[in-house]
Amino acid sequence: MTEIAAKDVKALRDRTGAGMLACRDALAESQGDVEKAVELLRSRGEARAAKRAGAETREGAVQSYIHAGSKIGAMVEVNCETDFVARTDRFLEFARDLALHIAAAAPLAVSEQDVPLQDREVEERIAREQAADRPENVRERIVAGKLDKWLDEVVLLRQRHVNEDKHGGKTIEELRASLASETGENIVIRRFARFAVGG
Numbered sequence: 430m431t432e433i434a435a436k437d438v439k440a441l442r443d444r445t446g447a448g449m450l451a452c453r454d455a456l457a458e459s460q461g462d463v464e465k466a467v468e469l470l471r472s473r474g475e476a477r478a479a480k481r482a483g484a485e486t487r488e489g490a491v492q493s494y495i496h497a498g499s500k501i502g503a504m505v506e507v508n509c510e511t512d513f514v515a516r517t518d519r520f521l522e523f524a525r526d527l528a529l530h531i532a533a534a535a536p537l538a539v540s541e542q543d544v545p546l547q548d549r550e551v552e553e554r555i556a557r558e559q560a561a562d563r564p565e566n567v568r569e570r571i572v573a574g575k576l577d578k579w580l581d582e583v584v585l586l587r588q589r590h591v592n593e594d595k596h597g598g599k600t601i602e603e604l605r606a607s608l609a610s611e612t613g614e615n616i617v618i619r620r621f622a623r624f625a626v627g628g
Contacts, residue, residue, distance in 0.1 A: 433457055437461070438456060440463075441456060441470075448603075448605075450587060451473070451606055452466070455467075455469040455470050485615075487510070488511055488512045488514070489515050489617075490507060491504060492524035494528035495532075496533075501532050501623070503531035503623045505618065505620070506618075506620050507523065507527065507618055509615065514612045519608065519611065519612070520616075523604065523605075523608050526596075529591070530592070531621050531623050532623060534588050536588055536623075537584070538583065538584055539621065540586050541580055544580070544583065549576070556575035556576055556579075560575070585601050585621070586601050586605070586618070601618070
């Protein structure tokens, strides 16, 4: 399998405007061929939806989910450009599914940029300690790999939706991008809160 460099993912994202995960997956699928990756993103509607990524999102909805037993709950704010889209069943279903996912998966932040620096530093320190007995020339790659895996677990946009049957293992970012493509609007997961009794 071709190893995908972060700089290549960023370059593809800058070129297409598609999400980081979508770019990484497209590069992996195309075995590093940038032109093929661009085609893949365009065929999936990712690049088209990304053109709207800078558009203002002043409409939207707040949805909540309370798990059976009333011990865990979540609220999420999802924004879009128009009230018309905010009232559609598809948009509201996405927001509800997202609230359920947040309650179950307990993400730490919406995006990588939102992850608290202190938490990231702790994980990096643990990864360095775990890699200390490995050859020096591979330590940095091991640390980067462990950090990347941790981010997949704690960043909402990088998490795979907990409802595998309904969403087929897609990440939250892939589902968000798909909705943006369907609606033709910029869709933004603004913020969330998760509550657990005694937690």
